Ligand SMILES: NC(=O)C1=CN([C@@H]2O[C@H](COP(=O)(O)OP(=O)(O)OC[C@H]3O[C@@H](n4cnc5c(N)ncnc54)[C@H](OP(=O)(O)O)[C@@H]3O)[C@@H](O)[C@H]2O)C=CC1
């Protein structure tokens with residue numbers, strides 16, 4: 001079966017070498033972070049071996065929630081293994097999928113690269129869409145569950161959860177609740193429309209999101225932080241500003257894409273493109289070319305601040321997320337330039353900043 005993209009098409013993520021390195025680096029980073037959140041670096045190898053031994057025992061669902069934080073390492077190992085096996089299944093499944101079901105990327109002919117990126121665009125069995133399910137369910141819900149377990153454990157240890165723990169739990173619950181509330185919006189993200197379903201997304205959804213996105217709460221359990229009301233209020237304000245921009249920008253674009261004559265967006269200025277679709281050039285999308293990323297990054301800052309500034313670990317999410325969004329923005333720009341050509345160039349001329357006005 002001929003792949004839709006020839007071996008000489010430009011490869012992303014550093015090609016096969018980059019994909020091979022990421023296959024090892026991503027799980028290694030996640031385990032390192034999990035360990036760094038709980039103790040000194042000397043326990044890294046002990047803990048990995050312990051995790052490998054514990055995985056055989058599995059975890060039963062009936063355990064009290066406060067016991068979960070102690071099981072994060074074995075659970076992360078199981079999640080990683082599941083992501084590997086699941087990606088293997090997806091790779092095999094793509095071998096028998098029709099060419100029309102394959103993703104525009106992820107079909108280079110190099111097995112490591114294709115395993116990493118994913119060959120099939122939206123693998124399904126009957127009506128069950130694996131990618132849509134994984135993107136929103138196990139990772140996001142697992143993340144909230146781990147956060148909650150850390151809050152319960154802190155209450156067990158110290159009598160009540162700290163203000164910092166409440167803030168981190170509240171902010172991240174709002175973010176996950178928002179994603180589930182607006183779940184149809186995920187259908188227009190490049191993960192669903194462009195990327196295949198391979199190791200990158202499977203690992204991201206099943207392991208990376210629940211275990212590394214909960215790092216701030218993990219950190220707070222072991223490193224309690226005093227937080228006064230004025231500082232807490234300032235952090236809440238930062239999160240509210242971030243959320244306002246994130247939600248405002250995403251909703252404006254979603255409303256416009258669904259119905260351009262909706263009164264909420266009908267008055268906005270647009271650029272016509274040769275495809276018949278229009279681009280917003282005022283409102284949130286006239287401020288920068290990715291206002292939703294800006295809001296997301298401001299929220300990421302608010303999630304780290306309750307952890308103080310004594311340690312870099314709680315800021316991992318902010319740093320990783322900045323890198324992810326800068327890379328994602330570059331990929332999206334490339335795809336938009338291909339799709340909209342001159343109209344996209346005109347948009348870039350009228351809205352010169354990508355994410356942060358006057359900075360980037
Ligand atoms: N927490 C996390 O780990 C992650 C969160 N996110 C968040 O997910 C959300 C979705 O992000 P993502 O899918 O990357 O990208 P966007 O939601 O920004 O979608 C980009 C697409 O929007 C359309 N578009 C771009 N500019 C305009 C314009 N001016 N007018 C109208 N349409 C336009 C184009 O598609 P078209 O024209 O075809 O409609 C473009 O391809 C973001 O809020 C992001 O922050 C993303 C990744 C990870």
Ligand SMILES: CC(C)CCC[C@@H](C)[C@H]1CC=C2C3=C(CC[C@@]21C)[C@@]1(C)CC[C@H](O)C(C)(C)[C@@H]1CC3
Pocket residue numbers: 026135136175178179186189191200201203204205208209
């Ligand atoms: C493991 C790698 C380093 C990176 C993997 C990336 C994935 C973790 C992210 C790719 C796009 C994502 C989105 C969300 C979560 C993270 C992943 C899967 C998202 C579901 C978070 C909530 C948002 O409201 C959203 C817009 C629905 C997000 C969609 C993209």
